[in-house]
Amino acid sequence: QVQLVESGGGLVQAGGSLRLSCAASGSTFSIFGMGWFRQAPGKEREFVVSITWSGGNTIYGDSVKGRFTISRDNAKNTVYLEMISLKPEDTAVYYCAASRRGISRSPQVYDYWGQGTQVTVSS
Numbered sequence: 001q002v003q004l005v006e007s008g009g010g011l012v013q014a015g016g017s018l019r020l021s022c023a024a025s026g027s028t029f030s031i032f033g034m035g036w037f038r039q040a041p042g043k044e045r046e047f048v049v050s051i052t053w054s055g056g057n058t059i060y061g062d063s064v065k066g067r068f069t070i071s072r073d074n075a076k077n078t079v080y081l082e083m084i085s086l087k088p089e090d091t092a093v094y095y096c097a098a099s100r101r102g103i104s105r106s107p108q109v110y111d112y113w114g115q116g117t118q119v120t121v122s123s
Contacts, residue, residue, distance in 0.1 A: 002026045002112040004096045009117030012086055016121070020081040022096030022114060033057075033103035034072065034079040035110060038092035038119075048094070050103040051079065059103055063089075086121045093118050 008020040024031060035050030049070045051058045058070055069082040079096065094117050097110035104110075 002028060002031060002098050004098060004112055004114035006094065006096045006114045006117040008081075009094060009119045011120045011122065014086060014088055014121055014123050016086050017082070017084040018086065018119060019083070020094055020096075020117060020119070022079045022081075024077040024079070024098060028077045030100050031098045032101055033099045034070075035097045035099065035103060036070065036079075036081050036094055037097060037107055038090075038094045039116075040089075040092040043092075045095070045107055046092070047105040047107070049081065050099075050105075052103055057103065059105060061105070083119075086119075088121045088123045091119060091121050 003025045005023045031053050033052045036048040037045050038048050039045045047061045049060045051070045067085045072079045096114040098112040099110045
């Protein structure tokens with residue numbers, strides 16, 4: 001089992017920035033990749049970005065390309081999501097996910113999920 005804990009969410013004005021963290025614990029040796037998804041009220045869960053644990057490959061969602069950056073610190077078993085130029089439409093609960101098999105835009109690939117952290121961008 002892998003446990004994921006997100007942190008770093010909060011309230012920010014449009015144009016501002018935030019950095020989210022996702023700390024993994026437990027059977028982290030089984031992780032192949034990590035991802036971030038988000039879900040706004042009344043909407044489906046949306047893919048944001050993912051990265052292989054080796055860091056060699058990333059996939060970005062179209063709506064965040066050029067504004068969000070994913071990185072990882074294997075020594076700390078932590079993945080980061082740096083978000084800049086935030087927009088009100090980025091407002092959502094952001095979830096961290098871990099996959100044992102690969103990385104993908106599909107949430108079905110991911111085996112473990114965190115509880116989520118709220119990001120609110122005011123206009």
